[in-house]
Amino acid sequence: MELPVISNNAPAAEGGGCSSSGCGTAPDGLAHLPDHIRAKVQDHPCYSEQAHHYFARMHVAVAPACNIQCNYCNRKYDCSNESRPGVVSELLTPDQAIKKVLAVAAEIPQMTVLGIAGPGDPLANPGRTFDTFRQLSEKAPDIKLCVSTNGLSLPEHVDEIAKHNIDHVTITINCVDPEVGAKIYPWIYWENKRIFGIEGARILIEQQQKGLQMLTDRGILVKVNSVLIPGVNDQHLKEVSKVVKEKGAFLHNVMPLIAEAEHGTYYGIMGQPEPTQEMLQELQDACAGDMAMMRHCRQCRADAVGLLGEDRGDEFTMDKIDVMDVDYEAAMVRRKAVHDSIIEKLEAERGVAKPKPTDIPEGSRPVLMAVAGKNGLVAEHFGHAREFLIYEASPEGVRFISHRKTELYCGGMDACGDGDVVEAGASESLLDRNIRILEGCEVVLCSKVGYEPWAKLEAAGIAPNGEHAMEPIEDAVMAVYKEIAATGKLLPQTDSLKVA
Numbered sequence: 001m002e003l004p005v006i007s008n009n010a011p012a013a014e015g016g017g018c019s020s021s022g023c024g025t026a027p028d029g030l031a032h033l034p035d036h037i038r039a040k041v042q043d044h045p046c047y048s049e050q051a052h053h054y055f056a057r058m059h060v061a062v063a064p065a066c067n068i069q070c071n072y073c074n075r076k077y078d079c080s081n082e083s084r085p086g087v088v089s090e091l092l093t094p095d096q097a098i099k100k101v102l103a104v105a106a107e108i109p110q111m112t113v114l115g116i117a118g119p120g121d122p123l124a125n126p127g128r129t130f131d132t133f134r135q136l137s138e139k140a141p142d143i144k145l146c147v148s149t150n151g152l153s154l155p156e157h158v159d160e161i162a163k164h165n166i167d168h169v170t171i172t173i174n175c176v177d178p179e180v181g182a183k184i185y186p187w188i189y190w191e192n193k194r195i196f197g198i199e200g201a202r203i204l205i206e207q208q209q210k211g212l213q214m215l216t217d218r219g220i221l222v223k224v225n226s227v228l229i230p231g232v233n234d235q236h237l238k239e240v241s242k243v244v245k246e247k248g249a250f251l252h253n254v255m256p257l258i259a260e261a262e263h264g265t266y267y268g269i270m271g272q273p274e275p276t277q278e279m280l281q282e283l284q285d286a287c288a289g290d291m292a293m294m295r296h297c298r299q300c301r302a303d304a305v306g307l308l309g310e311d312r313g314d315e316f317t318m319d320k321i322d323v324m325d326v327d328y329e330a331a332m333v334r335r336k337a338v339h340d341s342i343i344e345k346l347e348a349e350r351g352v353a354k355p356k357p358t359d360i361p362e363g364s365r366p367v368l369m370a371v372a373g374k375n376g377l378v379a380e381h382f383g384h385a386r387e388f389l390i391y392e393a394s395p396e397g398v399r400f401i402s403h404r405k406t407e408l409y410c411g412g413m414d415a416c417g418d419g420d421v422v423e424a425g426a427s428e429s430l431l432d433r434n435i436r437i438l439e440g441c442e443v444v445l446c447s448k449v450g451y452e453p454w455a456k457l458e459a460a461g462i463a464p465n466g467e468h469a470m471e472p473i474e475d476a477v478m479a480v481y482k483e484i485a486a487t488g489k490l491l492p493q494t495d496s497l498k499v500a
C-alpha cells in the first residue's frame with residue numbers, strides 16, 4: 001500500500017506542500033494527509049516537526065541483546081552527559097518498564113509516545129519487548145507504541161507488531177547493496193550461527209526489505225533511519241531513499257554518524273570521520289526529492305524521557321519511581337485534556353496557510369538563523385540553550401533545517417553571559433566553542449543575551465537578536481529576515497550581513 005507522504009521538504013515545488021510558513025501551503029505539511037494518517041502523526045514528536053515542539057516521548061531500555069554488529073555501535077559506554085543512541089543508565093525488566101511509563105505519563109501529560117529502541121535490538125529480545133507492549137496496550141491505551149529495529153528478525157514479528165497496535169516502526173537501513181553493507185556490518189547472527197561480510201549483509205538487507213514491505217502492506221507507518229557514514233554510504237543513501245520510498249516508507253531520517261574514539265566503536269577507533277553539517281544537509285536535500293525527510297531527530301538515548309532535545313531521565317530513575325503513588329485512571333483524564341488543547345492549537349496553526357512573503361526583493365539570498373527555542377517560541381536565554389534550532393529564511397518562507405547541540409558555557413548564577421565562563425579545554429572556552437558551532441548562521445534569536453556573548457557573536461559575524469522573545473519561532477525568523485531585506489543587504493552583490 002502506498003502511503004501518503006508528509007511534505008516537510010523545502011524548497012517546495014510549486015503547488016507542493018511545505019514546512020515553510022511562507023510557501024503558501026500549511027506548515028508541517030500535515031494538512032493534506034488523510035484524517036486517519038494525520039491522527040497517527042500529529043501528536044508524534046518524531047513523525048511531525050510541528051508536534052516535536054509540544055509532545056514528548058520516552059524510551060524504555062528493556063532490550064539488551066543484539067543479533068548483528070554495526071561498526072558504529074558500542075552499547076556498553078555510558079556517561080551521565082552522554083546523549084546518543086544505544087546508551088542507557090538502567091536496564092529495566094518489562095514490569096519495571098510499565099511502572100516507569102505509567103509514572104512518567106502521569107507526570108508529563110504531553111508524553112504521547114513510548115518507544116523501545118534498545119539498548120540492543122528490540123526484536124532480538126522479543127519476549128521482553130512484546131511483554132512490555134502487551135501490558136502497556138492494556139494499562140495505558142492512550143499511549144502510542146513504537147519500536148526501532150535493525151530489521152533482521154522483522155518479518156517473523158510483523159504479525160505480533162500488528163497485534164499490539166504498534167503503528168509506528170523504525171527500521172535502520174544503511175544500504176541496499178551488500179558490498180556497502182559489508183563495510184558497516186562485520187557480522188550478523190542468523191539461524192544459530194555468525195555470518196560474516198557480504199553474505200551477512202545480503203541476508204540483513206533482504207530481511208529489512210521484506211519486513212518493510214510487510215509492514216506497509218498492513219498500513220503500519222515506517223520511518224527509515226540511515227546513518228550517514230562518509231566514504232562508506234554517502235554516495236549510496238539517495239538510492240536507499242528511493243528504494244524505501246517505493247516500498248511505502250513514510251519518512252526517511254538520515255542521521256550523522258557519531259564516531260568518537262572514546263566510545264570504543266570500530267569506526268571510532270579507526271578514526272572514521274563523521275559527516276559535517278553541510279554534508280548532512282546536502283544529502284537530506286538530495287533525498288528530499290524522493291521522500292519526506294526527518295530533520296529534527298536528536299539521536300536519543302535508549303532510555304530518553306521528555307521533549308526531543310531534552311532528557312529528563314534523571315527525574316525518573318527506578319528508585320524514585322518505586323516511591324511514587326500513581327493513579328493512572330485520574331492521570332488519563334488530565335492527559336486527554338492537555339493533548340486535546342495542544343491538538344486544537346496545532347490545528348488552528350495548520351488552518352492558517354501563510355502566504356508567501358511579498359516584501360522580500362526578488363533574488364534575495366537565503367539566511368541561516370539559530371534560535372534558542374522552547375515549545376515553538378523564541379524562549380531561551382543564549383547562555384541557557386543546550387541546543388539551537390537552525391532555520392533558513394528565504395523569499396520562499398521559513399524552513400527548519402536542523403539542530404546543533406551546544407553546552408552550558410556559563411557557570412555563574414546568571415547564565416546570560418555574565419557569570420563565570422567555563423573552559424572547554426586548554427585553548428577554547430565553551431562560549432567560543434558554542435559560537436563556533438553556530439558557524440554559517442548570520443543571526444541568533446534568543447530571549448536574552450549577556451554583554452560578553454553579544455560582543456563575541458558580533459565579532460564572529462553573527463548578529464545577536466533578543467527583540468522577539470516569546471514570539472512563535474517562524475514568525476520571528478521571518479520578521480528578522482524582512483528587517484534585513486529592508487536594508488538591501490540580501491541582494492546578490494552584498495558581501496557580508498550586519499544587522500543594525
Ligand SMILES: C[S@@+](CC[C@H](N)C(=O)[O-])C[C@H]1O[C@@H](n2cnc3c(N)ncnc32)[C@H](O)[C@@H]1O
Binds near residue numbers: 072119256
Ligand atoms: C541504538 S539503535 C537501537 C535500535 C536498533 N538496534 C537499530 O539499530 O535500529 C537506534 C538508532 O541509533 C543508531 N545509532 C547507533 N549508534 C550510532 C552512532 N554511533 N552514530 C549514529 N547513529 C547510531 C542506529 O543505527 C539506530 O538507527
Ligand code: SF4
Binds near residue numbers: 075
Ligand atoms: S543493530 Fe542497533 S543495537 Fe545492534 S549493533 Fe547496530 S546499532 Fe547497535
